[in-house]
Amino acid sequence: xxxxxxxxxxxxxxxxxxxxxxxxxxxxxxxxxxxxxxxxxxxxxxxxxxxxxxxxxxxxxxxxxxxxxxxxxxxxxxxxxxxxxxxxxxxxxxxxxxxxxxxxxxxxxxxxxxxxxxxxxxxxxxxxxxxxxxxxxxxxxxxxxxxxxxxxxxxxxxxxxxxxxxxxxxxxxxxxxxxxxxxxxxxxxxxxxxxxxxxxxxxxxxxxxxxxxxxxxxxxxxxxxxxxxxxxxxxxxxxxxxxxxxxxxxxxxxxxxxxxxxxxxxx
Amino acid sequence: xxxxxxxxxxxxxxxxxxxxxxxxxxxxxxxxxxxxxxxxxxxxxxxxxxxxxxxxxxxxxxxxxxxx
Numbered sequence: 001x002x003x004x005x006x007x008x009x010x011x012x013x014x015x016x017x018x019x020x021x022x023x024x025x026x027x028x029x030x031x032x033x034x035x036x037x038x039x040x041x042x043x044x045x046x047x048x049x050x051x052x053x054x055x056x057x058x059x060x061x062x063x064x065x066x067x068x069x070x071x072x073x074x075x076x077x078x079x080x081x082x083x084x085x086x087x088x089x090x091x092x093x094x095x096x097x098x099x100x101x102x103x104x105x106x107x108x109x110x111x112x113x114x115x116x117x118x119x120x121x122x123x124x125x126x127x128x129x130x131x132x133x134x135x136x137x138x139x140x141x142x143x144x145x146x147x148x149x150x151x152x153x154x155x156x157x158x159x160x161x162x163x164x165x166x167x168x169x170x171x172x173x174x175x176x177x178x179x180x181x182x183x184x185x186x187x188x189x190x191x192x193x194x195x196x197x198x199x200x201x202x203x204x205x206x207x208x209x210x211x212x213x214x215x216x217x218x219x220x221x222x223x224x225x226x227x228x229x230x231x232x233x234x235x236x237x238x239x240x241x242x243x244x245x246x247x248x249x250x251x252x253x254x255x256x257x258x259x260x261x262x263x264x265x266x267x
Numbered sequence: 268x269x270x271x272x273x274x275x276x277x278x279x280x281x282x283x284x285x286x287x288x289x290x291x292x293x294x295x296x297x298x299x300x301x302x303x304x305x306x307x308x309x310x311x312x313x314x315x316x317x318x319x320x321x322x323x324x325x326x327x328x329x330x331x332x333x334x335x
Contacts, residue, residue: 027335028334029333029335034333037333052332052333052334052335053332054332054334055273055329056273056294056301056328058273058275058294061292066300066332082335095309097302098309099303099312100302100329100330168335216334
């Protein structure tokens with residue numbers, strides 16, 4: 001057993017009654033091929049992967065399927081409602097996703113603005129309420145708003161997934177304080193869902209006590225997605241261990257590391 | 268009669284079932300990663316054979332693709 005595995009032996013990510021070892025969740029969009037996607041998934045150590053629901057091309061329906069490459073028995077498939085702009089659209093998409101996969105987990109996304117892809121929190125909450133009642137395990141993509149985060153927990157969401165920067169922006173951690181407040185205001189897992197640009201962006205987020213990271217574009221658009229997946233795997237572990245280890249306080253002035261007494265040649 | 272499949276108008280014979288429509292489109296029903304709704308209501312896979320389409324029905328045929 002590796003050092004980090006021993007140290008994290010009792011450390012699970014628990015969502016909707018299921019336990020996961022990995023705190024890195026990956027998307028499956030924008031990869032060059034299904035094969036590359038599969039290799040990235042394996043390299044990342046992720047156990048959860050998001051997918052989308054789209055119309056079949058009726059003039060060319062015989063194309064290969066992503067699920068021919070990713071074994072749903074081995075990985076938790078997390079269908080999303082990406083592209084939906086109202087609660088109603090998101091609910092209908094979630095119903096199709098459940099029928100298509102037999103999985104009642106849904107990454108709920110209701111977008112409010114095309115340019116920033118920021119969520120419409122009112123519509124997202126409306127859809128979340130409905131889908132929880134329909135028996136879905138709902139993981140909503142939300143703004144990093146601690147007040148709203150609690151509302152999502154109150155209606156029965158299995159986790160909350162705040163952004164740290166807009167989807168696909170790769171801007172990294174923008175508002176650590178909001179994530180700290182969200183961690184304080186809810187007891188369900190907090191998964192940072194958007195804004196990660198590279199492996200280096202992950203430890204500062206995980207160090208805040210955030211439970212998991214979801215990333216897609218930073219992998220798909222990396223020059224070498226497999227190397228980035230490995231880097232992200234260890235960045236997530238490093239961030240988690242650093243959080244559990246507890247950081248030293250920040251100070252304005254220097255504090256020497258070596259003893260002040262007994263310095264040679266000092267009178 | 269006319270029906271709409273994934274937003275496209277299609278001329279089909281009267282009393283065609285969903286299963287027949289899929290045959291017409293050269294599509295096979297996959298147990299996993301495939302779903303259909305008619306007029307925004309999901310139709311379970313077990314009912315494709317008995318589900319008869321009506322004039323103007325809006326059929327959505329979806330599958331699972333990569334997404335974040």
